[in-house]
Amino acid sequence: MPRNTTKKLNRAAIEKVAEVFRVFSEPTRLQILQELRDGPHSVNELVESLETSQANVSKQLRILYEAGVLAKEKCGTQVFYSIEDDIVVPLCELVCDKLNRDATAQKPVFSFSI
Amino acid sequence: MPRNTTKKLNRAAIEKVAEVFRVFSEPTRLQILQELRDGPHSVNELVESLETSQANVSKQLRILYEAGVLAKEKCGTQVFYSIEDDIVVPLCELVCDKLNRDATAQKPVFSFSI
């Protein structure tokens, strides 16, 4: 008996789900989100926190913004980004739990036997 | 005042988190996981469900297996894969909720104004 009663998603829907995961699959983007958990930050503030170029931060912010994860607000010459959709928090908690499970389980990297 | 009391992860830890998201960022891998939610399946069974080559299914199974998401068991010539770490279920629920929120909010794709 199947343990799952959920209707299966078609390929198009699955691709949208995959796309969301892809947005969170980049370390630099996750770092940006981590900084923004403290509250809104301007682009330059983020550039100073992360160790990468302004162009790169701007590019990753765009990706997060277009994914609906971030909001932005202009304030003079500056642009302040903030977290719009807080999905990232529970998402990362689940992933961290998994990583901790894996670390605790001490999955053997080498298992040579005769 | 920061709304977040969680300690910040360093770059190396963040890269591990990103790596987990990357595993789930491929539609074919998500399709495989969706099939396996019904219970264990052999490689050929999965090839028949998905519309891709056996080689590709094998490759994606390997990635999921090495990420600790799947378990495998040989049975004669066949290999049966099953879900080892059920993280994918709550993870996808969160993502689907987000997609539904986005769809409900009717975020404008085009916003042309004069």
Place this chain on the structure above:
DNA sequence: CATGTATATTACTGTATAACTATACGGTGA
């Protein structure tokens, strides 16, 4: 208007990887 500052964009490069074809490997039965 000219200059400076903050952010965004463009064009490019290098790298990673999905998917394919062909082939190898491992087990089973004749």
Place this chain on the structure above:
DNA sequence: TCACCGTATAGTTATACAGTAATATACATG
């Protein structure tokens, strides 16, 4: 041993994309 089936891997191609340098744009201030 041979032929067959199920699975895995190697090698290749095409594509996606992160990061960079240079440039553009937008706003502020003198």
